[in-house]
Amino acid sequence: MTTFIIAGIFISVFFYIAVPWVHGRWARILLKRRAGKYNVLALTFDDGPGSRLTPAILDILAENNGKATFFLLGKNIAGREEIVRQIAEQGHEIGSHGYDHLHYWKVSPFRAIKDIKRGWAAIDAALGNRGRYVFRPPYGKLNIFCLLYLWIHRVRIVYWTLDSGDTWQMKCDSRKIAVLTKEAGGAVLLAHDFDRSDSSVDDVIIDSIRATLAIAHESRLRTLTVSQLLER
Numbered sequence: 001m002t003t004f005i006i007a008g009i010f011i012s013v014f015f016y017i018a019v020p021w022v023h024g025r026w027a028r029i030l031l032k033r034r035a036g037k038y039n040v041l042a043l044t045f046d047d048g049p050g051s052r053l054t055p056a057i058l059d060i061l062a063e064n065n066g067k068a069t070f071f072l073l074g075k076n077i078a079g080r081e082e083i084v085r086q087i088a089e090q091g092h093e094i095g096s097h098g099y100d101h102l103h104y105w106k107v108s109p110f111r112a113i114k115d116i117k118r119g120w121a122a123i124d125a126a127l128g129n130r131g132r133y134v135f136r137p138p139y140g141k142l143n144i145f146c147l148l149y150l151w152i153h154r155v156r157i158v159y160w161t162l163d164s165g166d167t168w169q170m171k172c173d174s175r176k177i178a179v180l181t182k183e184a185g186g187a188v189l190l191a192h193d194f195d196r197s198d199s200s201v202d203d204v205i206i207d208s209i210r211a212t213l214a215i216a217h218e219s220r221l222r223t224l225t226v227s228q229l230l231e232r
C-alpha cells in the first residue's frame with residue numbers, strides 16, 4: 001500500500017513539474033536557435049511596469065528605433081495604466097507575467113490558472129480591450145495544468161536565452177551581456193523594469209540596455225519583439 005502511495009506521489013509530481021520543465025528547456029533551445037539564425041536581439045522586460053524605469057526604457061528604444069516586449073505583472077499595473085498604453089502606442093509588444101508573481105510549482109492548479117487570468121484582466125483594464133497576451137511564467141516555472149491551459153487558449157509561452165542578472169545590481173554586467181549576445185548571433189534577453197527600492201539600480205540597468213543596443217547595432221542585429229522573432 002505504502003509503495004503505491006509513494007509511486008502515486010512520484011508520478012503526480014513528475015507530471016505536475018517535470019513535463020512543463022522539459023517543455024521549458026526545449027522551448028529555450030528553440031528560441032536560442034531562432035535568435036541566432038535570424039540575428040535578432042529581443043529585449044524583454046519582466047515585472048513592470050515601473051514608474052521610473054519603463055518610461056526611460058521607452059525613450060532609449062525610441063532613440064534606437066528598437067522594439068521590445070514587456071511582460072507586465074498584473075499587480076504593478078494599478079496607477080500605471082498610462083505607461084501600459086504608452087508601451088502599446090509605441091509599437092512594443094505587451095505580454096503577461098501573471099498577476100502576483102506566484103511560483104506555479106508551489107501553488108494549486110486553480111490558484112495558478114486564476115493568477116494567469118487576473119494578469120490578463122489587469123492588462124485588459126489598462127488597454128480597454130480584451131486580449132490573450134504572450135505569457136512568460138514567473139520564475140520560468142509552469143505546472144502541467146497551466147501549460148495545458150495556455151496551450152488550449154493558443155497562448156505563446158516565451159522564456160529567455162540570456163539573463164541580464166539585473167535583479168542583483170552587481171551581476172548586471174553589460175559588457176558580458178553584449179559579448180554573449182554577439183557570440184550567439186542573437187538573444188532573447190531577460191531584464192526587469194519594476195520600481196526598485198534603490199533607484200540607483202535604474203542607472204545601471206539603463207547603461208546596460210544602452211550598451212547592449214550599441215553592440216546589437218554594431219553586430220547588425222535587429223531589435224524586435226519576441227512575437228516578431230517567432231513569426232519569422
Ligand SMILES: [Zn+2]
Nearest residue numbers: 046047138139
Ligand atoms: Zn518575474
